[in-house]
Amino acid sequence: MLATSLLFLLRFHANMATSMASQAAARGLRAASFRHLFLDKVKCTTVSPRRWLNLQEYQSKKLMQESGVAVQRFYVADSASEALKAAKRLNAKEIVLKAQILAGGRGKGVFDSGLKGGVHLTKDPAVVGELAKKMLGFNLTTKQTPKDGVKVKTVMVAEALDISRETYFAILMDRSCNGPVMVGSPQGGMDIEEVAASTPELIFKEIIDIFEGVRDDQALRMAANLGFKGPLQRQAADQIKRLYDLFLKVDATQVEVNPLGETPEGQVVCFDAKINFDDNAEFRQKAVFAMDDMTESDPTEMEAAKWDLKYIGLDGNIACFVNGAGLAMATCDIIDLHGGKPANFLDLGGGVKERQVYEAFKLLTADPKVEAILVNIFGGIVNCAIIANGITKACRELELKVPLVVRLEGTNVTEAKRILTESGLPITAAENLDDAARKAVAAIKKE
Structure with missing residues (x-):
């Protein structure tokens, strides 16, 4: 899955220098969807829906307000x-x-x-x-x-309220725990990943039983771990329970409050919040999804999302069509290694349909920077014959005018190679990723 691959890659890239292309790709993927890395202290696995719902700050606060959460x-x-x-x-x-x-x-x-x-x-x-x-x-x-x-x-x-102390609090889905988890730290108002890396003992985790919900003792313990004392501890615990109610009410995959602050007047207030929603629950959350502000979204990304494709725009001239975030970043790196620059990439994900391949080519060729296309598909369950049919259809109907390099590995590879060979189209086959990247770069230089 995209989330699992990306979580591994974020850890990998934290310890090793990567090419500018790969870093750009990673930034794009992180911008497309929320990713929390709590290192070994928390070990939460994130979930990646098809498309993240984007809400403005005031919209998130309105939802919180409606659930009795204290906001300005x-x-x-x-x-x-x-x-x-x-x-x-x-x-x-x-x-x-x-x-x-x-x-x-x-x-x-x-x-x-x-x-x-x-x-x-x-x-x-x-x-x-x-x-x-x-x-x-x-x-x-x-x-x-x-x-x-x-x-x-x-x-x-x-x-505007004064903040005498800032804490961090979040509720998110954790596959390893088969349900929601509370995560908190008395060190709020800053990058939680930095806190986890430098002072992991200040990250606290509470597993929530999906049948019981947040128990009073759990909420009070988390409030105490966040550093709230006296009457403020009960007040913070109440806010924690209300945030969990919101989490359930809107089918959220994550509710993050940073900071959950304490005012000099003795109030516990959620000063800033980020809410992520489960796109599969859109049919239940029509009022919430109707607030989606898509006016700021990239039109190409929106079009890609219609076909369950993930698009990231970059600055080079070689378009990449891949399946999976890890393969996407590896493709970007190896293109860069051979002296080329990725223009963009489309992630097909785990499934594959002929129409998806066709629509992907439409999006990739619409980018005026693109001078070559590299198709890099790898995976035991991927039906390469379907991809080959989609490629030939796209090449003919779109009258592809840029060099195309294809590397396919999965099921029905022999059939896929036959389809591409018998098509008579000027498609360059590649045996592996390094070979594909080298040929794509060479094709541009030859022109």
Whole structure:
């Protein structure tokens, strides 16, 4: 599975230097879906659905609010005048204004209006209106957005609360435990992987019985491990149980709160949250999935998802059609080793249909950077004959004009080779991945 392969590769890449191509591929895969690596302390196995649902911050907070989870008071506005009204309505000592886009790094971003920062604090409601004028309708560029940025259509106007202490808390599915697990640390507000690596003793785990749910003693123990004391311990335990209720209610695969904070006034508040959903439960969660903001999604990735394909765009000129994340990253590395650069790759995954192969070629050839295509399929259960039929159909109907190198290994390989040979198409066969990468690079250089 993609998740299992990627978890292994993340561990592998943490200890070995990789090529720029492989690192780019890894970044793309990590951006496409949430991955937590708690090292040997937690050993959680992640699950990868077909497509991750993307919610804006205010949408996640709305779901939490509806489940009784304590969050900052907030309003949403899509105009400067609405933002001003919201700021006045809050009647708060301090207000935080946040641009709502799916990319991270908003605080250090820059708008094409000239405004610096997608997150601003102020005690004057009038300033909120002025700042909103420079946010709404303008593109915000951060380290995680395209170079031209993303247009901001909505802002969140929230009460700013002081945080006296930050903790980390998450509920996620763990296959090794056959169900949900709570994970927490008193070291919140920072990268949890770093905490697990440097101070693994500060990572705490509680297995949740799916029939009993979160027991009182478990919630109190986790609250104590997070460092909450006195009345705050009971308050934190209550928040933990409410978060689990939310986890079940929306069919989540993960609810992460970082930080779960403590205020000087003695409140336990979920200041920021990320929720991942089980796409297989979409039929039950129509209201939640209707909130999916796909305006920021890459059109090619969205089209690929329609056919159960995973697409990652890169900067080179050799397109890769593979099955599995590990093979994708290995293909990128070996292309780079031979002096080439991957333009993109499509991951077919474990299943295969002739139409998927055809649609994959349509997407790959639509990239103007592509000067060659490398097909690298490997796996005992993959029906290579189906892939061969899809390739020949795509080459003919799409009138493929770039060199095509094919390496197939799986079931019906002999039949697949016969199909490709008898097609009469200019397809270059390869015996292994190294041979395929070398031939793809050579084909471009020859031209």
